Amino acid sequence: MSAHAISITIDHRSIQCQAGQLIIEVADQAGIYIPRFCYHPKLTVAANCRMCLVEIAKSPKPLPACATPVSEGMCVYTRSRMALKAQKAVMEFLLINHPLDCPICDQGGECDLQDLALGYGMAKGQFDEAKRAVEDENLGPLVSTEMTRCIHCTRCVRFGDEIAGMPELGVMSRGGKAYIGTYLGTELRSELSGNVIDVCPVGALTAKPSRFHGRSWSFKQRAQVARHDCVGSHVYCHVQSHYTDAAHTIMRVLPRANEAVNEVWLSDRDRFSYEGLQHQRLTLPQVKRAGQWQTVSWQLALDLITDRLSGLVQTSDADQIAGVISSNATLEEGFLFQQWLRTLGVRHIDCRVRQAGDTEAITMSACPQIAKTLPELAQCSGCLLIEAFPRRQQPMLNHRMRQAALAGATVMALGSMRQDANYPLHVDHVVPVSTLSQHIAALVKAVLSLKDEGMPAVLSKSLASLEVTESIQAIASGLIGQASDLVILIGEPVLRHPDAVQIVAWAECLANLLSVQLSFLSEGSNTAGLRLSGCLPHMGPGGVPLSEAECGLSARASFQKGLKAYIVHDVMVEDDCMGAQQALMALKQAAFNVYISPFDSAHAREWADVMLPCAAGYETSGTLVNCCGDWQTTSSALAAADEVRPAWKIYAALLAWQQSEDTMQFDCIESVTQVIQHATQAAVAQGLHQGEGLVPEAIETTEPVLWGVAHWHDFRVDPWVRQAPALQAQHDDVMRVRCNHATAESSQILDAEYVQIRQGLTVGRFPLVLDESVADHTVIVPMTCAEATSLGLVTGPIEMEACK
Amino acid sequence: MVEHLDTVCYRFKSVKDSWTLPVYTEQGGYAVWKEIVKTAPAPEDIIEKVKASGLRGRGGAGFPTGLKWSFVDRTAAGPKYLVCNSDEGEPGTFKDREILLTNPHQLIEGMLIAAYAMGMNVCYHFLRGEFALPFQRCEAALAEARAAGLVGEGILGSKLNIEMHNILGAGSYIVGEETAMLEALEGKRAYPRYKPPFPATQGLYGQPTTVNNTETLASVPMILEKGPEWFAQLGTAKSGGTKMFSVSGHVCQPGVFEVPLGTSFQTLLELSGGLASGRSCLAVIPGGTSMRVVPGDQMLSAEMSYEGMEAVGSAIGSGGVIVMDDRTDLAEALAVMMQFYQHESCGQCTPCREGSGWVSTLADRLAQGLGRSGDVDRLYTVAQQIEGRTICAFGEAISWPVSSFIKHFRPQLEAGIAPANQAVEDGQ
């Protein structure tokens, strides 16, 4: 398709464009609006609505602007008699079977049919017959259907096929009886299903959680960033602005177009989690006195904390205090948190609550980012996923993987579960989770032999006795010969693995052999940012490595040790930690605990001494650093209620209290951001972000061992999502232990409905489901339920037996 | 009698077992194909001959066949496909079925020649789902041809590979639209595609494809055997060759008659036994119900050719000639036709999906004598609103019958307005 410049006229206006472009594209770029329904810039052309018919000189019939390519000298008329007649005729046909639902239709006020009927339709129609009606089906708790309103533009069908990679909706029946649905009455399961609400130009597909809750014209739109994964999709929060009791509530969340991050799409999790902000909120500062919780003033609460902690430092040691912070905290929250604690002399500060072992070496070696921008990812020629499952965990990143795969990229995966990808995989190699590091090392060995450059002495001893299987060989062949745009992606579950350092060390070795940089997916939405805030025991603000004297313990290590005081920010210890039992025990035996969170927690009420309510999610202004290293700063979408305060202010206040300052050193959030920026820039300039690289240890092929994997389902991934009722309704069956048939057989649990999992002294009882996508000797244990808390699993060896 | 009656595709009408290989070869069949395989003539020459013959698409569109074949880039990378459209479904048309039953080998030979000329290696023969017996005959014929080395790999010991498959449809009229047929072959709903791009550049599986009608392809062996001039001169200057006309309705001996284009309608009527005694010709639809109706008296002086039909405001179309005598209730006839289109609309584009039902409702009401005041005008307006605005010619297939019925037979339709509503009509 030649892309040479040509000149056409639209409505007598001369316009420069490129041969092969569609008329509608050229018109849109020139600011000339042609009415349309079925055309969508991200979907293939359907040309079925016929609303965009325009007159073209020398053509006896009007032609669709969305399907007609421009050619040199073409004369297009969008407002001629022929065009206007066609528009009116098509609009009349669209309305004849369309129900007069506007007063009860959520789309009213933001409806393409309303707008175009007003702008391009006739004043009066002549249809006086019975209208056809369509029975609605239940697509699940997220998408509401009123299919009588459907105008059959097929955007939702094309979306499922082309973007979601999972056709769930189709056009059924024929002619005037045609309708869109699932036919057999199934619910939508795609992780991107909510986008059909956006693409539907009428009120046929609308958002179920917000149905009938408000009219779009009474919403205020505020730009924000989603907080459930390391991609940080751009969103708009629509906040009810006046009139009703729901004032200052987020009514719904929509994608905010951004070609660099999420294009025009949004995952269901990001779209529907907002409801979670309304449930189980901590609203007042409280202090436990004689076993009873009492509401106190902020002044009193901050005084108490300052006194108790200072006292502990004096009588004992600052090393008896640990600060644990959620990986969803903003840059500013994280910085002030560690600044306050470090001012106190505290060394044990950490955001890595889901790690099974110490991963300092990894953080020293590389930044937790991917080596490409997301648009670049969509154009890579090859990708290897290592224990990464982006389809559900980082859906907008997976969207780019799919684009790459459809363009011919060689995508391969190595992990403890099959991918369930919505694109073709070249190799999907499933290995027991306990042997993951071996297999990466074997991959290095295979690549070395394929490259035929001889093995460096330092490695040959390490790899000598390692077995290379056929699948590993296949992956190695797939990696060789890729250009430098090959991506090796380490999934966030790797960092939770006990052998994380070895896995990454061998992966680094592999990346070096292939002359690429390793890419990392990270926990939560701001792991990359919190490293720059200094929320790590071995790193200070700017991501500057600390001296040995300054380094502290990791979160897990500090729980293992059992200290006298813990400060916990936005972590539901019972649900969100690796080794929850141990953490809870440590907290319960500690002398003084502070819990700062948006959400109330029955467990926290047991171990905490002070509870401070902070703002949640979209209520906070702040910066998150995403997996591409982009700093995404937004302002609060709505004020938090009552006595709830933004967390950054709480820590700024605590810092001021600690320093006995009358005024806060940081009185506006921008000043905080700036400090971190300067520190980061300085660190980068000094090359402090360039790691020395990890040295892999010798490794050999060993027998796999039965391990349990602590797994956070994508809809259970943080406290906020867990409170969102619509999302939870869609996935109400995830709290089951999963293993494959072979594993079940060797553990003698084949016919069991329930299994008991034991690890050391702790035990948990779970319902079982057999799942062939799980590797041998691997048991996926669902976190965030009471059973998981009582087991307190640390990914690693387990015992498993059937029980009643 | 008519000269050159049943001499091209229908030439074995009365030959016993004409669908078998021995009988076909005995009659001289496959001589052209064998010669082509042996001498490997320039494919361009074959296309030139087809052009010179004046052969036009016999399925209904009437596009010059040689020209259509020349659109395919023989050197384009990847597979190229020939599709034979035997989804005969245009009401009033039943001639392709006759070819499939009496002369499937000539069709196979035509397909092989076409594939050779366009550099194609795979042919799909798509038959409508109801054609159980024709499918059986075509499968049997294909098996015979394959066994004789005429189809498949290494044809007759040469390096030529042309594979052929018969496929059955599953009940749909619109699948007969060429791009809808490609969709069906791809395993999808039979939705016509918007054009451009055309199948010649982007057809089956996105590859260069030509779709031709049964009769078009079956005509090719004779064109090459006897020469394009022979074929062209059978017809008129603008309509070369012969056409199989399916004559049905109020005639005494309905049937298929393959006559030279240019034959008068009178002759065709006589061939089909004429009208019943005492009856006069009220209206004729000459090209399948999708074409405009012609008043009987005009038709009686018309010539059956592309230009002859244009002259009376209609078209040859599929050559499905439906004769209606003076006892016909025209409002009912129109309603029956509109019901067909409502049922067969694929539903893809707005004007047809919504308009076909509306038109059918109006026509039904008039047919039942329950018409509301203004229904005839409404019917006309709605039909006009559909025309020219759809993805495929189905839009015209709805609007042409309606507008032509109203143009020529308005009073009969207006008679369908309910008496209670008549007064207002009269007052206008």
Added chain:
Amino acid sequence: MAELSDQICQTIDTWRAKFPNSQARSAVLMALRTVQDADGYLSDEALENVAAYLNIPLAQVSEVVSFYSMYRRAPEGQHTLAVCTSLSCHLCQAHGLLAHLKTRLGVGPGETTQDGRFTVKVAECLAACGGAPAVLVDDQHYHECVTPAALDALIDELSESKDTADG
């Protein structure tokens, strides 16, 4: 979930072999027909089985099955009698045949006789206009120039067939 029989799978495979390797979807029309010929109709399960066997999304199978009119989603009578009601057959009194069937069998279009033996249907143009009025029997056999008497004879013949309606 009962799976497709080996025989059906083999038949589907022969259809699949007629299309390029990467185009399993092309076989869906014939795959559905194959299962329908064996079972008499297409159940929800059958659709799922075909989708699984061809490894294509269920939605795509559903789209096809609901579009083409020869697919049956519910069991019909042992024999189907489809009377063409398009223009030429209409001009030759097709509605008379339907009326006759109503009298003889007691059922109208879309209905099945109580004994389960006959389902009456209407068909669109069968391309048998030369033999109008035409009736398609069991989706396969063309009967042309059909009169009420011919219908009676046909019904008698089919009623005597060995398969029992409730066999």
